[in-house]
Amino acid sequence: MVLFLSSCNEDNSINNVNKDNNSYLFSVDYVNLWNPINHLDSIGFYHNMILDYSISNSTTIPTTQLPYHIDSIIYSSASNNYNYVYNLDSNRENNDLFISELQNSILNNDTFYDYLGNNFSQNTTDTLISLFELMKTCDDFSKIEYTIQKIKILEMNVYANAGFTNQEKNIILSSTSVAKFSIVYWADTHYNTNNPWYIWAEDYRTEMNDTPMLIGWVSAAFADVVKVAIEVGRGNEDIVDIAAKSAVSSAFGYIAGTAETVGNFIGGVIGTVISWFGF
Numbered sequence: 524m525v526l527f528l529s530s531c532n533e534d535n536s537i538n539n540v541n542k543d544n545n546s547y548l549f550s551v552d553y554v555n556l557w558n559p560i561n562h563l564d565s566i567g568f569y570h571n572m573i574l575d576y577s578i579s580n581s582t583t584i585p586t587t588q589l590p591y592h593i594d595s596i597i598y599s600s601a602s603n604n605y606n607y608v609y610n611l612d613s614n615r616e617n618n619d620l621f622i623s624e625l626q627n628s629i630l631n632n633d634t635f636y637d638y639l640g641n642n643f644s645q646n647t648t649d650t651l652i653s654l655f656e657l658m659k660t661c662d663d664f665s666k667i668e669y670t671i672q673k674i675k676i677l678e679m680n681v682y683a684n685a686g687f688t689n690q691e692k693n694i695i696l697s698s699t700s701v702a703k704f705s706i707v708y709w710a711d712t713h714y715n716t717n718n719p720w721y722i723w724a725e726d727y728r729t730e731m732n733d734t735p736m737l738i739g740w741v742s743a744a745f746a747d748v749v750k751v752a753i754e755v756g757r758g759n760e761d762i763v764d765i766a767a768k769s770a771v772s773s774a775f776g777y778i779a780g781t782a783e784t785v786g787n788f789i790g791g792v793i794g795t796v797i798s799w800f801g802f
Contacts, residue, residue: 567704
């Protein structure tokens with residue numbers, strides 16, 4: 524069964540997701556992330572579940588090789604667990620285009636506002652900027668709950684605003700969904716030594732001379748949100764496909780520090796975050 528975006532209410536099949544479940548592997552509590560007015564919160568949930576399935580199915584691959592295979596692992600995990608049909612070559616072309624557009628914005632000396640304005644309406648651009656500013660303040664684990672509550676308030680304001688079209692609301696609410704779930708997900712990977720992703724947080728600290736966690740895990744969440752907004756803005760209505768593609772973006776951003784072949788992603792996404800937000 525393929526799950527699609529709905530303009531007003533969440534599809535019944537999506538509502539049937541067990542929202543009381545914790546993360547598949549880890550002791551992360553997702554219950555407080557759901558917002559009753561956000562009919563697209565399942566995108567964030569599937570994003571996290573797909574990443575959990577992926578890392579649990581990558582144990583046979585040497586750590587040094589994981590960056591070269593993570594996208595195929597993620598798409599395969601989504602396919603095995605959610606009847607997701609994908610074409611790896613096509614998905615890689617999609618991701619390459621996303622990276623190329625980000626890099627071109629940097630080369631053109633665009634601001635982040637310019638980049639968003641070239642892709643979205645004024646309402647969407649201004650609201651996404653507000654979302655990213657909220658995320659930017661989440662520079663410590665203790666601030667996560669406060670940030671999540673602020674994002675929920677942003678969701679309610681957008682939901683109630685008659686001046687936003689359904690498409691604008693879909694772009695924003697899908698983005699806020701992934702922002703909430705991704706921040707919590709990647710924060711756990713940074714602090715939880717039992718989390719299989721933790722090795723990449725250690726890698727950041729070693730190679731980047733104790734890089735602030737903002738670069739390691741909040742920037743991964745930024746990559747998630749930008750990818751989701753672009754996918755929904757360009758008409759993608761397949762919730763699992765959106766979740767899987769955003770999972771690839773953040774996973775690449777999180778682990779690419781040790782893989783030269785995905786270095787372009789560092790320059791494209793994390794480099795963009797650093798330059799546009801002054802981290």
